[in-house]
Amino acid sequence: MGYGVAMLTLLLLAQVTATSANAPCTAAEPRCTQFVTLKGGPARSMVYSTYPLDKRNDRIRRALVMIHGTNRNADRYFRSATSAAFLAGALDDSIVIAPRIASADGNCRDTLEANEVSWSCGGDSWRSGGVSPTNKDLTSFDFVDELLRRLADKKTFPYLQAIVVAGHSAGGQFVARYEMANKVHDTLGVPVSYVVANPSSYAWPDSTRPLPVEDATPEAAALGWKTETPHTNFSYGAYQPTGSCANSAQTYDRWPFGLTQRTSGYTAGISDDQLKKQLVARPTTYLLSQVDTLPLGGFDSSCNAMAQGATRRARGEAYAKFVNDTLGAKHNVLIIPECGHNDRCVYTTDEALTVIFPKK
Numbered sequence: 001m002g003y004g005v006a007m008l009t010l011l012l013l014a015q016v017t018a019t020s021a022n023a024p025c026t027a028a029e030p031r032c033t034q035f036v037t038l039k040g041g042p043a044r045s046m047v048y049s050t051y052p053l054d055k056r057n058d059r060i061r062r063a064l065v066m067i068h069g070t071n072r073n074a075d076r077y078f079r080s081a082t083s084a085a086f087l088a089g090a091l092d093d094s095i096v097i098a099p100r101i102a103s104a105d106g107n108c109r110d111t112l113e114a115n116e117v118s119w120s121c122g123g124d125s126w127r128s129g130g131v132s133p134t135n136k137d138l139t140s141f142d143f144v145d146e147l148l149r150r151l152a153d154k155k156t157f158p159y160l161q162a163i164v165v166a167g168h169s170a171g172g173q174f175v176a177r178y179e180m181a182n183k184v185h186d187t188l189g190v191p192v193s194y195v196v197a198n199p200s201s202y203a204w205p206d207s208t209r210p211l212p213v214e215d216a217t218p219e220a221a222a223l224g225w226k227t228e229t230p231h232t233n234f235s236y237g238a239y240q241p242t243g244s245c246a247n248s249a250q251t252y253d254r255w256p257f258g259l260t261q262r263t264s265g266y267t268a269g270i271s272d273d274q275l276k277k278q279l280v281a282r283p284t285t286y287l288l289s290q291v292d293t294l295p296l297g298g299f300d301s302s303c304n305a306m307a308q309g310a311t312r313r314a315r316g317e318a319y320a321k322f323v324n325d326t327l328g329a330k331h332n333v334l335i336i337p338e339c340g341h342n343d344r345c346v347y348t349t350d351e352a353l354t355v356i357f358p359k360k
Helices: 003-022 074-087 140-151 170-181 218-222 243-250 272-281 312-325 343-347 350-356
Strands: 033-037 044-049 062-067 094-099 162-168 192-197 208-210 236-238 284-289 332-336
Touching: 033 140, 044 074, 062 074, 062 140, 062 170, 074 094, 074 343, 074 350, 094 140, 140 162, 140 170, 162 170, 162 343, 162 350, 170 192, 170 272, 192 343, 192 350, 208 312, 218 312, 284 312, 284 343, 284 350, 312 332, 332 350, 343 350
Parallel strands: 062 094, 062 162, 162 192, 192 284, 284 332
Antiparallel strands: 033 044, 044 094, 208 236
16 A cells, blocks of 8 residues: 555545544434533433533534433433434534433332432323432432533533424423523523423412313313314313312312422422513423324323313413413414324424424
8 A cells, every 4th residue: 555545545534533423423322412500510401412411512503302201211202302303404513412310209100320319200200300210409400400510511512502492292391300400501692492392281370270161171182183283272270170170179279280299309499470571481382283182192191181181182272372362472282284292203393393493
């Protein structure tokens, strides 16, 4: 081999090595995971991430934090989110993160590493900023707070221009409540927006609920899939439970379904007025699947959830209209055509891509 050929080969190898080193990590495998220390440690939680959170990266312009569903399957949501990034042509200049809100509590049996936080297993606690059963000074919202602070650190991501926090199903519940409650939104120096997809319930900002008339009747809600246009024919009034739900008059407005009785966790010290103010002010998009009108995929059929509507789609449409028309928000509602209760279908559509990967 001549000297010139040898040098060319070495240069090509160096270029390939450098390119490989800078490539995003997109496999839902241990090599794409890292731990995030919380409140100075030793407590920590794991995330899947396409790039390191502790290594300077001048290429990153956007960040997507994708919250998993009730099964704590961050690996699946990482695959969905990185697939979306690929389709959006955003893998090279965006960091995609899927935190794992793991649990070895109750009936959950996640395998935890040393000092890894165990979050609540069932119920609504982890979805609404609840306290860890093993780390009483940590809430699930603190975990995402720390992620956003790291993303906004100019020493690591000096050219970051936008952060999106997104979630589907139980993750959508998390994001809807985190949007109105988090304490870091206005402190980061980087714009943050929120994308809420197909949750089973919301934290309603007052004691009214959609009346079971017009688009909110069970019959109309069940047939809501027939149009790709958001339904807006809703009326609101005092909740009047009947039949087997009569006792829910005492519970339907408690956090996380409403704002009352927030006695512990992240939101305990935040006033109702502050939650409403933040809810209205923060940029939010609701992604509602066209055919998410069946009680599938962990649908919450409790009386407290049913007070918000008969289907996930109807609940989202009624909630968004109330927040916009009554409170004065300017939140967006997008109906995702032909999708049901499926995160991958939702987040890889053209409609969703422009929201989760905003233009630079």
